[in-house]
Amino acid sequence: MGDSSRMTFCFIYSLCRRAALLACLLLAQPAWSADILLTAAEDGVGVQTFTRALAQQRPADRITFTPLKDLPPPNRLPANTRLILLDLPGLDWRLQDAQGPPTLVLRISRLQAHQRLGSTQHARISLLWSDPPLERQLHLIAAILPQARRIGVLYGAESEFLLPELRQHATALGLEIVPQRWDNTNDSRPLQSLFRSSDVLLGLDDPQLYNPKTAKNLLLSSYSQQLPLVGPNAGFVRAGSLASTYSDQADWLAVLDDLLDHPPANWPRTLYPEHFKVVGNPQVARSLGIEQVDEAGVAARLAEGEKRP
Structure with a gap:
């Protein structure tokens, strides 16, 4: 084997080793370490449809759904996770911890939020209202x-x-x-x-x-x-x-697409969907x-x- 062939072989071998190592690291990560994580108390058809639609809309992102019962406390989630809550039990779980990743809450009304938060705001939670403005x-x-x-x-x-x-x-x-x-x-x-x-x-x-x-x-x-x-x-x-x-599912997906393009520090504390x-x-x-x-x-x-x- 000539010098050129040996160099090519070593380069390809090195790439393969790195790819294998990366694959092992990814497989070793827990299921809840996704960059964009959706959760709800129940994994119904509507939740699955919404998760797939968001994943199709943002193919460059890692988007996963994990049932609420399988999640650790919020402060144990990776800091770079962007968390999307799809129901009220998810919000109740998130409110137990002042720490944890930046969080978007869907399907919550003004009244439901007032019952849980009063007039206070959580520094890491953004509420996307479900009721019409x-x-x-x-x-x-x-x-x-x-x-x-x-x-x-x-x-x-x-x-x-x-x-x-x-x-x-x-x-x-x-x-x-x-x-x-x-x-x-x-x-x-x-x-x-x-x-x-x-x-x-x-x-x-x-x-x-x-x-x-x-x-x-x-x-x-x-x-x-x-x-x-x-x-x-x-x-x-x-x-x-x-x-x-x-606002229907397409409108909410448009809202999420816009918000997820921005750093969580720029997310508003509350938001009505622009699309309706x-x-x-x-x-x-x-x-x-x-x-x-x-x-x-x-x-x-x-x-x-x-x-x-």
Whole structure:
């Protein structure tokens, strides 16, 4: 074998040894040492679909899912991990430790965060809100019901903290918030009182007030009073409210793609998704004598308005 052949052989042999060593090191790492780690209490079809979609969107990143029960305490995760929590048990686990990797929390509402954190913020946790922004919902009302001025709002002990912000946004739009506390959802009198003094009802994402048990009473009362209900979310629109803004999986993937391109130190403490859609219920619109919601057109106008300073 000539000198040139021996040099080539040694070079290839060295590369192979390095590759084998690297492979052994990777195999020796624990399952939770991924650069981008998703976790949830349950590994359902939706979680698996979301993880695969994120991995396809970011092929250069190492993205893994590990069930919450298989994770160590947060402070034992590698410092360079970017952690994504997909449910509330994951957040409860993360809040046990002030240390740990930078964390993005998906699928959490303002009310759920308020129950756990109050007005405080965790230095290493960013909350990505699942419920529609109050300001965006008010702009939706202004777009589809331009004559409405009195915005009726049912609230409870858990959602009362949202009222000051809601009033602030409403005042900027020349709208009036008509609040009504509803502690006993079996009592329809507060609901009827609110309907008599409102032009439209805006639903807050409060599961104590808006749930399968209250839906029939709320929606039938809305029809009988010819008073539209906007929100509180896309699911309630399918059940019988007029319209709502919402963000779907594609919108959340776009948000994550943008955030993961930036250093965690630059992540906001809280964030509503910039990308969103509008859903309307044509049958409800017809029954209330209201023009059917142009979902794409209204969403485009709202998004354009949010881009302007």
